[in-house]
Amino acid sequence: MDTTTDKLVTLARSLRYEDLSPIAIRAAKARIISTIAVSLAAYNMEPVRIARKLAQPVAAGPAARIYGSLVATTPEMAAFVNSAMVRCLDMSDSYVMEAVTHPADAFSSVLAVAEAENLSGRELLVATALIYEVQCRFVQAVPYNHRGWDQTPVVALGAAIGCARLLGLDAAKMRHAISLAVVPNIALNQTRTGTLSMWKGMAGPQGARAGVFAAYLAREGMTGPDGVFEGRYGVWHQLMNGQPYELPLPTDFSNYVFAVQQTMIKSFPTRFNCQVPVFTAQKLRKMIDLDEVASLTIESIRQAFARWMDLPEIWKPETRETADHSLPCTVAMALIDGTITPAMMENGRFMDADVLALMAKCKLELPDEFAELAPETRCCRITARMKNGDIVVAETRRSLADDVADSGWTQASDKLYALTAKLLDAGTRKTLLAWVDTLERQAEVRGLVDLTKL
Numbered sequence: 001m002d003t004t005t006d007k008l009v010t011l012a013r014s015l016r017y018e019d020l021s022p023i024a025i026r027a028a029k030a031r032i033i034s035t036i037a038v039s040l041a042a043y044n045m046e047p048v049r050i051a052r053k054l055a056q057p058v059a060a061g062p063a064a065r066i067y068g069s070l071v072a073t074t075p076e077m078a079a080f081v082n083s084a085m086v087r088c089l090d091m092s093d094s095y096v097m098e099a100v101t102h103p104a105d106a107f108s109s110v111l112a113v114a115e116a117e118n119l120s121g122r123e124l125l126v127a128t129a130l131i132y133e134v135q136c137r138f139v140q141a142v143p144y145n146h147r148g149w150d151q152t153p154v155v156a157l158g159a160a161i162g163c164a165r166l167l168g169l170d171a172a173k174m175r176h177a178i179s180l181a182v183v184p185n186i187a188l189n190q191t192r193t194g195t196l197s198m199w200k201g202m203a204g205p206q207g208a209r210a211g212v213f214a215a216y217l218a219r220e221g222m223t224g225p226d227g228v229f230e231g232r233y234g235v236w237h238q239l240m241n242g243q244p245y246e247l248p249l250p251t252d253f254s255n256y257v258f259a260v261q262q263t264m265i266k267s268f269p270t271r272f273n274c275q276v277p278v279f280t281a282q283k284l285r286k287m288i289d290l291d292e293v294a295s296l297t298i299e300s301i302r303q304a305f306a307r308w309m310d311l312p313e314i315w316k317p318e319t320r321e322t323a324d325h326s327l328p329c330t331v332a333m334a335l336i337d338g339t340i341t342p343a344m345m346e347n348g349r350f351m352d353a354d355v356l357a358l359m360a361k362c363k364l365e366l367p368d369e370f371a372e373l374a375p376e377t378r379c380c381r382i383t384a385r386m387k388n389g390d391i392v393v394a395e396t397r398r399s400l401a402d403d404v405a406d407s408g409w410t411q412a413s414d415k416l417y418a419l420t421a422k423l424l425d426a427g428t429r430k431t432l433l434a435w436v437d438t439l440e441r442q443a444e445v446r447g448l449v450d451l452t453k454l
């Protein structure tokens with residue numbers, strides 16, 4: 001038997017809606033709104049258009065719909081396409097500890113199954129809490145990125161467990177769903193090295209698709225290998241050099257802070273660890289005349305940027321996927337323009353001469369001070385040396401406690417209005433917010449997908 005798998009199954013089968021605190025429920029709703037907002041804003045992006053071409057309409061069997069078009073397709077393809085929309089802007093929420101996860105990548109999987117099986121909003125909320133709990137607690141403990149592996153199997157794991165719960169699988173079939181999701185979907189971190197391709201945003205969606213498929217396979221009786229984590233050729237031995245890890249999964253939910261409360265909802269279409277630097281750049285911009293800057297020193301977290309800082313692609317990005325991971329590029333854009341928007345990234349603002357010129361004035365430092373505080377606290381300090389010799393400094397710190405203190409509802413609501421201003425009318429946006437706000441009272445989830453019609 002695989003004890004890690006058994007603990008995951010126990011969590012999935014024991015969590016009840018009543019275990020979720022009002023704060024956790026509010027946080028889950030906020031992240032659903034954030035996810036829908038970024039999805040609709042990405043509807044016409046090239047990776048999404050490519051994915052949509054492969055999602056053929058279905059006339060029989062379980063079906064779920066694609067955001068925007070409302071085309072009914074298989075649940076696994078709906079999960080893939082909708083998750084592609086979630087990821088393309090790189091603007092959903094993130095959780096970074098020993099490794100990185102974007103837990104909203106898996107939301108499309110549980111929504112697809114909930115729609116296909118005519119399930120309720122309350123059931124969707126429980127499944128949402130589960131996919132966050134599984135993915136976030138995994139990366140809280142397991143430094144798989146640092147061993148060269150990408151996030152696809154972690155998303156697949158969360159998606160499979162959430163979908164298995166929605167499908168009402170017993171413990172044995174749930175174990176098989178986990179195996180069928182993880183074993184075939186180990187992914188290389190080459191996805192996030194060098195010049196980044198479209199697949200950078202598709203690795204999570206592939207996990208979402210795989211999790212749905214695994215859960216349905218298990219429901220029909222497909223079996224998967226035992227020893228997913230602890231077996232001779234399981235995750236710990238093959239991916240982690242034989243080092244076993246204990247996932248910090250809850251067994252008592254009283255006064256528990258759920259993972260869905262702990263993720264950071266992004267404000268900008270950039271990598272998670274570039275969010276705090278952009279906030280810092282916005283502060284500094286108000287303090288200086290940019291034309292009088294002689295040089296800039298950007299200090300941030302070693303764990304986040306050490307392997308990136310010397311790559312030539314980071315200093316002269318040619319794709320939006322590379323630009324949104326570049327510390328000097330995102331700082332320079334925010335200093336010049338005051339913010340970073342999806343339109344700026346889509347239009348290649350990162351390749352403009354003024355951005356590249358300001359990047360040339362930057363140097364990066366990764367101090368011990370910030371490394372010791374990470375990952376619980378994300379830090380950035382930007383020091384501007386002016387042409388007249390003056391030194392101007394701006395600094396920002398954001399902790400995990402800061403993330404928990406704010407449910408994110410206001411930020412997510414503002415994000416929905418900003419990102420869908422030209423896509424949805426005011427009445428539809430208002431209805432969408434009200435629908436999610438009362439999700440636990442919705443008898444079925446089809447109404448949520450209905451409101452995404454473009």
